[in-house]
Amino acid sequence: MDEIICLYVGKEKYETLAKVGHLFEYQLWDLKENGIYDDNGIHWPIEFFFSGDWKFMYNIMGLNAPNVKYFCLYCNCEAGERWNMDLQWPINENTKCKKKPVLFTAIKQENYVSDKLHLLLRISDILIECFFNDLFKKKEFEQQIKSQIEQTMKTIKVHFEFFKSKSHGKWEWTLLMGSDKKKVLQYFPVSQFILGKHDEDIEKLWRDFYGLYVVLRKPFLTNSEIDDFEIKVKQWIYLFCRPNQG
Ligand SMILES: [Zn+2]
Structure with missing residues (x-):
């Protein structure tokens, strides 16, 4: 399998990342919709996943910092209720915090995976x-x-x-x-x-x-x-x- 490495020299900040992300937004959508054909004419569908540390993740997802009330990357759980394991927070999307647009619309919500390390x-x-x-x-x-x-x-x-x-x-x-x-x-x-x-x-x-x-x-x-x-x-x-x- 080939790996593609893309180096980005710039600040880990939403506004800067948005400019850079915008450059290949169309290409990502094209790959997602159409996949690629290899030299043997075989079609490869493509699905995107995203992984990074928490800070990079919340920037890319257009969410807020981990120290805010609605901090979660995946749900509407509140910081003050984090300890309470009797509450249920359906895993889907954080809709409560003041959101900015996600930077890579080609990535599905469930395909954001925070980094284990x-x-x-x-x-x-x-x-x-x-x-x-x-x-x-x-x-x-x-x-x-x-x-x-x-x-x-x-x-x-x-x-x-x-x-x-x-x-x-x-x-x-x-x-x-x-x-x-x-x-x-x-x-x-x-x-x-x-x-x-x-x-x-x-x-x-x-x-x-x-x-x-x-x-x-x-x-x-x-x-x-x-x-x-x-x-x-x-x-x-x-x-x-x-x-x-x-
Ligand atoms: Zn959560």
């Missing part, structure tokens, strides 16, 4: 940040816990260090790539570092999130695997919201 990166950032922020509050952090964490990271073969930010004096840590984050989510012994009633819950959140990510990456899923995924995601959200209430 960024999902992994951003959610693991939140999990890791919550964990560290709890540890920073402890008085033994600098003398003891800091080096214990760094050592433990070594045992799971992740290069990792804490350092104090020069600008605001707060603790920061090595930026982890996707492959390192996967190791941390799978193997880091979270519960060794938190003593309290939530320690096992937090470790479970890390492990279960990794498990969900693995399912999401599978090239093929059966209907029952998809149903099971939905149940597990809801359980995960319940668990994620619980420690914050306590």
Whole structure:
């Protein structure tokens, strides 16, 4: 299969992307409607899909930023109700936010697929940040816990260090790539570092999130695997919201 790479040098901004997108809008429609004929005269129908990180997705889809009330790429769910797994939000289209025209009309709504890698990166950032922020509050952090964490990271073969930010004096840590984050989510012994009633819950959140990510990456899923995924995601959200209430 041939792959076509198109480089776009410009800002990730709706107005700029709209100008560029406009240049090949007609070609995309032509391909969608007519497909192509190869050298052997065989007709290939064409269907378009779109994938990217969230920011690129909402620009292309003409939607608003993820921090607004109606943030979702696929439905009308409200930011304040995100935690409530008893509510139903039919997956179709976000019609509540102030929409701009979609940039590529040749792509069907159901063919926008948000990127798994960024999902992994951003959610693991939140999990890791919550964990560290709890540890920073402890008085033994600098003398003891800091080096214990760094050592433990070594045992799971992740290069990792804490350092104090020069600008605001707060603790920061090595930026982890996707492959390192996967190791941390799978193997880091979270519960060794938190003593309290939530320690096992937090470790479970890390492990279960990794498990969900693995399912999401599978090239093929059966209907029952998809149903099971939905149940597990809801359980995960319940668990994620619980420690914050306590
Ligand atoms: Zn939604």
